[in-house]
Amino acid sequence: MNNFTTIKTGWNKGTSLTLVLALGLTLAGCGTNSNSTAKEASPSANNSVTNTQAADQKLVVYSAGPEGLANKIIEGYEAQTGVKVEMFQGTTGKILARMEAEKSNPVVDVVILASLPSAQGLKNDGLTLPYPEAKNADKLNPDWSDKEGNYFSSSASALGIAYNTKLVTTPPTSWEDLTKPEYKGQINIPDPSLSGSALDFITGYLSDKGESGWSLFEQFNNNDVAVAGANQEALDPVITGAKSMVAGAVDYMTYKAKAKGEPVDIVYPKEGTVISPRPAAIMKSTQHEENAKSFIDYLLSDEAQKLVSNAALLPGRTDIKAENRANLDEIPLLKADWVWMNENGADVTDKFTKLFK
Amino acid sequence: MRHIRAWSIALALLVLTIMIVVPLVEIFIQSVYRDGELQLAAPFRTLADAEILKVLLGSIWLGICVIAGTTVLALPLAWIMVNTRLARWRWLDIVFLIPFMTPPYIGSMGWILFMQKNGYLEQLVPGLASVTPSFFTFGGMVTIMSLHLFPFLYLLLRGALERIGGSLEEAGAVLGAPFTYRFRRIIAPLLLSAYGMGAMLIFVKTIAEFGTPVTFGKRIGYEVMTSEIHKYISSWPIDFGKATSLASVLLTACLLIWYAQSVLSRRFTYSLVGGKGIRRSSLHSQGRGTWIYVIFVAVVLLLSIGVPYFSIIAASTMKLRGVGLAWNNLTLEYYKELLTWGSTSMRSLMNSVLLSLAASTIAVILGTWFAIVIGRSRTRMERTTDLFSLLPNTVPGIVMVVGLILLWNSPWMPIPLYNTYGMVILTYVILFVPYTVQYVKSDFGQIDPSLFQAGQVFGGKPHYVFRRVLLPLIVPGMMAGWMMTFTIASRELVGSLLILPPSVQTSATYIFAQFEQGQVSLGMAMAVVSVGLTTVMLVIIESLGSKRKWNA
Known part of the structure; x- marks a missing residue:
């Protein structure tokens, strides 16, 4: 037992050599791959060396x-x-x-x-x-x-209310409609901390309505509106029929799904929306x-x-x-104040997130 | 001779420091330098927030529950696959890896599509509509994550059970001990070291997991640390300082767990692989009761693969997702689009395969070296190596990756690796090298030193002893590490999103992009193809390996 350490170091020598050698070879492999390209050039195979x-x-x-x-x-x-x-x-x-x-x-x-x-x-x-x-x-x-x-x-893009045409036969015409009890638990809203456009919608709405604009989102919360990821994640359950509507949906995504034949459409509420x-x-x-x-x-x-x-x-x-x-010119607009929106974006996100917690 | 080992340790520490520690230090510097001045208190201020504490506790509770969930699945499974007739079905091992190969957010999406209102379950069995909402709870989240992570624990436990062999248990049986006693006094203590390591890794994986919290957790309003970190890292205003402060909390939690585990495993590591060959016990091989095992395995497979893949495949073959399950809504268009030669999707698939092949091979070589250097982590140097090599597994991937970018893209960096394929490979190697280290270490820790002494006594030169004694004994661990690394690297998302050179995609980023673009069906089809491809590759490698596999 007393010469165990010697034996241990013995095979460790072999091990280390083998492994270091292998490592050296592989790193060398990486090196040749990258050295030929200039610092700012990307290696995507076909354009490497010549055109920098x-x-x-x-x-x-x-x-x-x-x-x-x-x-x-x-x-x-x-x-x-x-x-x-x-x-x-x-x-x-x-x-x-x-x-x-x-x-x-x-x-x-x-x-x-x-x-x-x-x-x-x-x-x-x-x-x-x-x-x-x-x-x-x-x-x-x-x-x-x-x-x-x-x-x-x-x-x-413009923000509107996307809805599943199989589940919603008479589409809502105003943001307030989404607070009706018949839509309880049926509505998604994209997360303003993940979706810039959702944030634009919320801050834009608030910049037009002032502090009282928060009452809409409080009512949303009371009506079990779910904050659901970025735009596409909010829209997807509406396409499959798990949810009925998205408040503040990005319109081009809805148009694209509609053009494909999915049962969705979009409306722009009459009191106006945000671009x-x-x-x-x-x-x-x-x-x-x-x-x-x-x-x-x-x-x-x-x-x-x-x-x-x-x-x-x-x-x-x-x-x-x-x-x-x-x-x-066919989309009714709110008076969005982009300077205010830029300055207050972080606070609004914070307050909104806390409200829907 | 001794100084060679010292050099080896020093070199390993140096490599680990450059690869892993320096990027993390870069991150730490970011978290204390706010607005160009040093504010050592900054990370602590973030923590004073009561909300954050709640989120942290939420993360930890989730981790504990998932450990319980994976144990319930993996422990019986490992026992069945070692001790019963089902052990002959080696192909099951690769099947069990499928849940782990599935990108977590895809698996969660599968469950959501299956269980949600008007989802596939309600379309198949309308009567269950009243039951499905109960799935969208914390319990559902634990179930999904356990079903995703159990293969990991299973592989570790099965390996340990195999090494225990049958003789010890038979000895107990001969002396009249009933099964429960044998389990409690023989198997459980011997398993404890492997289980402790597995449970710790499951815990760390759970609290560092991002896919399920962001898809399913968001839906049920369960917040964890990673979603908070991700928020600061991916939405304006980007605040690496806050993110890294949170990350350092996670890191501390993980390190505490790691310390507890390493103390535990140092007390309970036994030499199991000695000169005598291992022989399977005949205690459990009787035909009686086999059907119970078959049912258990079938149920696990149904839940971990059947349900999510039903949803994934259904979603990938639907003309219109708004129509739902209907034969006239079936199409293979997306697969055709995907597999067109020369298309973006094919290129992403090839990138994934090649990058993960390179990364897993390098990771196994490095990982084995580290594991051997660590040995039985007796000295402080060895323990430091152990800790360093484990770090990438304890930090959320995204934090590690930001650190890597900060380091490799800094103006003073002489090696122009950033924005090349080499950088991607390096990132994967760093993120996944802990797997090999863990697997090889757990193999290595149980080898009786007398084997090497025997080799030496019979005149074996060091490299001969290494090649003929050590290597065959750790090859299973290396194989497991390689397979694990290959599997995870080929579906790695978070790091790839940030580190891939422009214009380069892997299958994971391709899938993610399709989801972002609203092409869910195409994304799901890609998931099926890439998981299928990974499985095929593993089957080929397993069948090549099994011909020459060391079997005592």
Whole structure:
């Protein structure tokens, strides 16, 4: 027993050597994979080494959904300019988290978010690069975009009441209708801490109604309205018939499901609703400034705005009409005060979350 | 010779420090630096909130209940699969892994779709409409999570039971001890170390779990720490400081549990694998009662796989989800779309397979090395290695990943790994290396040192003893670690969402994106395909391995 340690170290020598050797080999494998690509270049196989030096042919875009639209816009832009776009797709929250994590060494050039207050936040933190000369920027809806050219809302969605047409035969016409006892426990509302547009709806409603606006949400709570994840998670139970309605539903998702044939539709309450613009911004840290600018130009071009309209979103330019959906002038609006909304977003989320706990 | 072992420990500690500790320290720095100044009190202020305390207790209670739930499922199952005739059905082991392969949020979605109002159960049996609401309670959440996590405990317990072998129990039986006595005085003490480790890991997995709380927990209003952390990390305004403060609370809770477990297992670790071969006991092999075991296994499989997969497959083959279960609503369109060669979905699937193959192989090599260095965690160095190698399992994945990004994307980092496939592999390795360490450690801890001495006495050179004595004995643990890592890596979501280079997707992020886009059917179809693919790969590897497997 007294020479146990010797024996132990004996085979440990062998073990360590074997394992260290194997580790070294595998790490070397990783190394060759990554060393060939420049710091900011991504390795996605086909575009690694050649195009970083010569003409600047690269752009990194972080885009909020819908994915189909984002892909089409990237395709259109690549075809027009020959620039290769790397895209990260996610919700506004995911994109912001990724940017925060990468803060010390940013990768992204252009962001497209689904929430205006977030873009205002980026601007206030001095993270955006103004581009006031953007083509067609003068045709954008001035309420949704920055005068100094820090962000451009190339598209927008409106918030309404989505309902299951099999379960709801006479759709509600006002937000107050949702507090009726017949809908008790039948309604979802997206979580404002996860969905930027739900937050826009709640803050927009409050900025119009003032403090008394909270009574609507208190009644929602009394009527067992459920706070249910982000937008799609709130809508999904309505499609399958587990719930009847979504308050503050993003309209383009509902239009898309309806176009597919699902038993859903959307109404905009008569006292008005909120539009949730989807801003795009160039980051100050961009290493591909020219491409980023031409990307913004493309977003605001007739071609891209057509793609927006085809995806059942509201085009950001006032001179382009939406086709298979309600246009801006057909949607009754609340007087949303975006400055107030941006300043009070966090408090409202907090109060709302506590109310529905 | 001694200094070689010392070097090995030092090197292991260095690797672990760079891989795991530094990113966590980065996180900690974030939590005390608020607005550019040092505020050491910041994390504690977050904790003073009574709400947070309630959420923390909620997390812990959930963890305890899930330990109970998984024990009820895994302990009888492990016993049945070692001691009865069902043990011959080795393929069941891979089937039991399926619940664990299923991404947790998919499994929960399956249960929700099945149980909800107008859900599949009500469509099949309308009479049960009055019962289903009772599923949407805390009990339902514990059930779902237990059914998801039990394979993990099962694998550990089965391994331990196999090593106990039959002779000890037979000795008890010969001396006239009834079954309950034998269980209490022979099996239970011998199992305790493996069970303690398994229970701790289940606890940690539960309180660090994100998928079920965010789908099912949200629905019943049960809040846990991870959903709070996630809130600060993924919605504006992003507050890593708050998130990391909360994460450090979770970390502390997990470390306390880890400490209790390691004390326990040091007291109750026995040398079970000695020179004598292990022989199965014939005590339980009689045919009588087999049908009870078969029924138990069938019920477990029905609940853990049958129900969720019924929902998942049904949802993936529906033309219109608003129509529900109907033959004329059946379509295979989504699978066709998914499996078109060269499509985004196919590329994501390939990415998943290749990344998890690479990650699990590296993780097993590293993990085995760490486990051997840890040995029986007698010295402080060994225990530190043990602790470090376990850290990734005690921190919520998202926190670990943020730490990794902070480190590898910092301007002074000379190795350009960030935004490459290498970074993804590194992340998976770090997140999942604890599994191999646990499995190999639990194998290794029970090997009697006399085996190595015997090898030495008969003139075996160190590498020969390693190859012919140690390696065969720990290969089962390495295999289990490899399979586990491969399985989890191929469905990893939270880390992948943040760390994948732009334009790269894995099957998990693809599924998640489909849910976000409202293409639930397509997402469900992808879940079926990727779990199917993982299962096939495991079957192939298992059948290759079993030919050469060491069987005493």
